[in-house]
Amino acid sequence: MLRLLQIEFIKLWNNKSSKILIISYFVLLCCIALISVIKFPLGEGVHLADIGIFNFPYIWHFNTYVAAIFKLFLAIVIVSMMANEYSNKTLKQNLIDGLSKKEFILSKFLTVVTFSLVSTIFVFGVSMVLGLVYSDYNEVSIIFSELGFLFAFFIKLVGFFSFCLFLGIFVKRSAFALGFLILWLIFEQLFFGFLGWKITGWDVANKIKDFFPLESMSNLIKEPGTRLDAVKALGNQVGAEFSSDYYVHWYEILIVLGWTAIFIYGSYALLKKRDL
Structure with a gap:
């Protein structure tokens, strides 16, 4: 497995565009810290860090949600990685040199898992530093509670990057693959609307929607804004109540793992079927 990973990272590091995107991605993850200096024009000015966004354990929810936005940088790397193989x-040379198609897909999946794992560790480190600096709660039991958001972040990245890998093999061109990704996002929303409007009704359509690939990945880490005490207090003043279920559930993890298995197997099936 280490040999397969080494082959992939040599390819990536020798590609200038991939190298720039990977470095930019991790720099942007570090820039989460810059959120602390954003100031609201209320009175003498209120920094976001002062309203509790970096409090333990809320920080695990907030930072994983924000960090997930930057995953598109690595998505471009994953898609380009496959486009460059063609x-x-x-790809053909690797197979001639003795690499089987199964080993080839395994090497790509190991790359996906490695990117996801390193990203998760990186977010953990950044969050831990920010929390220790800004959090009002520093008890060990509080600090390490709700780490499930980090696990959900890891699973979300693995699922999303596996989808990108499948698209890269299916379409063969990075620009078209990324375009297909956007079209799929639009298709999920249109199909949901059609289901609710014409076929099942909105209650059933909402339940079916949770099984869509991109929607199921999005459900792993729900928006954290309305969970913040300051936002709840403001909502109460204007008569709005927020009662969302923000936490990670085992069945949401299973849905994304199911799609991940489908995408990886689909990638292998496509590669096995094609005459290279």
Whole structure:
């Protein structure tokens, strides 16, 4: 497995565009810290860090939600990685050199898992530093509660990058694959609307929607804004109540793992079927 990973990272690091995107992604993850200096024009000015966004354990929810936005940078790397295999004919050369198609897909999946794991560790480190600096609660039991959001973040990245890998193999061109990703997002919303409007009704459609690939990944880490005490207090003043279920559930994890297995197997099936 280490040999397969080494082959992939040599390819990525020798590609200038991939190198820039990977470095930019991790720099942006570090920039989560810059949120602390954003100031609201209320009175003499209120910093976001002062309203509790970096309090333990809320920080695990907030930072994983924000960090997930930047996953598109690595999505471009994953899609380009496959496009380059076709355009540079390295895929065919790898197979000639003795790499099986199963090993080839495994090497790509290991790359996906490695990116996801390193991202999760990185977010953990950034969050821990910010929490220790800004959090009002520093008890060990509080600090390490709700780490399930980090696990959900890892699963979300693995699922999303596996989808990107499948698209990269299916479409073969990075620009078209990314375009297909956007079209799929639009298709999920249109199909949901059609289900609710014409076929099942909105209650059933909402339940079915949770099984869509991108929607199921999105459900793993729900928006954290309305969970913040300051936002709840403001909502109460204007008569709005927030009662969302923000936490990670085992069945949501299983749905995304199911889609991940489908995407990886689909990638292998496509590669096995094609005449390279």
